[in-house]
Amino acid sequence: MQDKIFKALLIVSAIVIPVIGGGIIYSLTLDASGAFEHFGFWNFIFSDDWVTTAGKEKYGALPFITGTMLTTGLALLICIPFSLPVALFTGEYFRGKKIATALATVTDLLAGIPSIIYGLWGFYALRPIFMFLNLSPQGSGILTAAFVLAIMIVPYAASLSSEFIKMVPADLKEAAYGLGATRAEVIRRVIFPTAGSGIFSAYILAIGRALGETMTVTMLIGNTNQMPETLRTTGNTMASIIANQFGEADGLKLSSLIAIGLILFLITAIINLIGKIMIRRAQHV
């Protein structure tokens, strides 16, 4: 009898998760439908209007989708030359040594820093440097946001890649060394091909993190609602426009912002799902 109650309790607690997940999709779709009906689904996605004047309201998501893609893509490009060496450092070169543990702690702590503090640091410490180097006129913009975003995702990409690098069987590596390969060649010809899909999935999950990052980007991207023309200009991402305007929004604008939220949710969900499926495959090989 007690066992039955316990099992029922387990199942009830497990049902909470699909209820929340389904509820999120249901509520977002329901509240976003106003905007989709008013503008049309594809029109909304491919329109770059953002007119808040009452009576002439017109909203479109394209500038923000573009902003999210640009910041995320750029962040990934900046992140790779750092996260890959860190993964090799902790997973291959100094595997199991104290210095590797130290570096792993450093990246773990980097991962733990709240995003609002990254934003502050970017705003007060990095922005003047970017202005000085003439990388962007106001110092804030897509480039600045992407740079800080890259620092934020290095730990995620590095620690997961390092796990997969560690999983490469020792006999494969030893066979290559036995044939006279140097360490660099072993890494290129043995480790990367074997751990490749795992490393790839680590970067997909890092992309998933970068897509939804809110506070840092909001503080650094400059918050303008036009299409970004170059990487040096200001812009907005899907997350940052919501953070900026949700508080005072109502009616059609609220519905449009929720619609942007729905698009963001779906994109991150798909990216994360692909990443997780790839990881599960990579772990079972």
Place this chain on the structure above:
Amino acid sequence: MKKDSNVKARIFKNNLLYVVVCVMSALTAIPLLAILGEVLVKGWQQLGWSFLTEATPNAFKAMMAAQKGEPIPGGIANGIVGTLMMLFTAAVVAIPVGILCGICLSEFRKNWFAKTVSYITDLLQGTPSIIIGIIVYIWVVVPMKGYSGFAGSVALFIMMLPLIIRSTEETMKILPESLKEAGLALGGNYWRVMLKVMLPASFGSIFTGILLAVSRVVGETAPLMFTALGGAVISYDLGRPMSAVPLMIWEFFNDPNLQDLIWGASLFLLTLVLCLNLLAKRIAKKWKI
């Protein structure tokens, strides 16, 4: 002769990669040091007893103090109280539900339902925090007709839950099957074996998971912006708008009069988060299964 230079080139490439890996890895440590340095240098003067026990000053008081060249009076006590209350409320619900759900997922791991739930947990874990903010706004703030600390704790609950489930599930999966069988063979009820044998055996890892979940959530700003909203007075009422430390940093950032308080609040938050992280690492090492 040709062969010799080929070998040299290979050795050179090998050494080059080694140097590049070391240099780039070392560079990764710079942002951490830079952030810690910046926050520490600018924030330590503000930290003090009154900073931790007094509420935020209003903009006018802050302006007057700034004009006289005095440090801004007041502190972040309203945020500390809010953070603790919302976090506690969220954790009290999220920990039992998360642990039970984690046990369920590891016990029925071959079942299609558990597999689906496991995927949805991953999905929730990856959901941008701003979306959690929107959803709690729709679910709690709109029906209750107002921002509240309760809405904030619901948001934190949704953020914590997947993290706790994951850590419980992973831990329970590592535990040897024989442990459970031994308990059952001794005549223990299923639920008794689960709660009195399996759970204590995995206590360390689950506790680490909880600490990490708390440290992840304690610095979240986005899900609280449209739920708890923030408030300038110390409030113990979950039914009314409530502040939190990260929310206050955001407010200070946007209010030119209060900007001097940013770094003290950041130092407090950063210390809290990093201590929780290091503590979790310690415990994980000590209680390793």
